[in-house]
Amino acid sequence: QITLKESGPTLVTPTQTLTLTCTVSGFSLTPAGMAVAWIRQPPGKALEWLALVYWDDDKRYSPSLKNRLTITRDTSRNQVVLTMTNMDPVDTGTYYCVRSERGTSGWAFDYWGQGSLVTVSS
Amino acid sequence: QSLLTQPPSASGAPGQRVTISCSGSSPNVGSNYVSWYQQLPGAAPKLVIYRNNQRPSGVPDRFSGSKSGTSASLDIIGLRSEDEADYYCAAWHDSLPSFVLFGGGTKLTVL
Numbered sequence: 001q002i003t004l005k006e007s008g009p010t011l012v013t014p015t016q017t018l019t020l021t022c023t024v025s026g027f028s029l030t031p032a033g034m035a036v037a038w039i040r041q042p043p044g045k046a047l048e049w050l051a052l053v054y055w056d057d058d059k060r061y062s063p064s065l066k067n068r069l070t071i072t073r074d075t076s077r078n079q080v081v082l083t084m085t086n087m088d089p090v091d092t093g094t095y096y097c098v099r100s101e102r103g104t105s106g107w108a109f110d111y112w113g114q115g116s117l118v119t120v121s122s
Numbered sequence: 123q124s125l126l127t128q129p130p131s132a133s134g135a136p137g138q139r140v141t142i143s144c145s146g147s148s149p150n151v152g153s154n155y156v157s158w159y160q161q162l163p164g165a166a167p168k169l170v171i172y173r174n175n176q177r178p179s180g181v182p183d184r185f186s187g188s189k190s191g192t193s194a195s196l197d198i199i200g201l202r203s204e205d206e207a208d209y210y211c212a213a214w215h216d217s218l219p220s221f222v223l224f225g226g227g228t229k230l231t232v233l
Contacts, residue, residue, distance in 0.1 A: 047210050049222040060219055096166060107214060108157035108172035115166050
């Protein structure tokens with residue numbers, strides 16, 4: 001059974017750095033054609049793709065947020081970590097960890113975590 | 123601002139057909155697979171179409187996808203009340219480096 005579970009703070013103070021951890025199970029981060037991404041959704045608004053790390057540790061970032069984002073992975077722990085610096089109230093929303101895979105789904109996002117609600121407020 | 127354009131809303135009566143469009147450009151929809159996601163109220167999104175027109179296991183065949191040039195569409199036939207949700211399209215955008223774009227979402231109401 002494939003699962004992804006996000007963990008991290010629910011409340012962040014403006015200007016702080018957010019660190020979210022995604023722990024995956026049921027699949028490995030290392031086979032060719034595997035990737036994990038982060039996608040967020042402000043309350044009542046659309047999905048926004050943030051970042052993605054490939055099986056070979058290659059990374060991609062949203063052009064509008066790339067200066068604030070870092071995505072890393074720990075294959076021994078089956079974890080993918082997203083850090084976002086200089087948090088602002090507009091960054092409030094639900095952050096999803098998502099699997100993406102080339103072979104079957106053609107890089108679609110086929111498995112989603114339940115999401116982690118992050119509120120940015122002083 | 124999203125570079126994939128969807129109508130903000132769509133509606134249809136039970137049993138009817140509804141089509142949701144997703145308009146992009148050559149570097150994204152025109153060059154890459156389009157996927158579609160269904161988000162029921164209070165839930166995480168769920169993949170309903172990948173590789174433009176493929177359905178994951180468990181998605182009813184009432185859902186179908188298509189793509190022509192720089193536009194894609196999600197069709198739902200035989201509308202049911204449980205189809206009422208937000209729908210999003212997504213595609214990779216070819217650039218250096220590449221990134222993913224989502225549409226702004228379409229809220230489907232079953233009348």
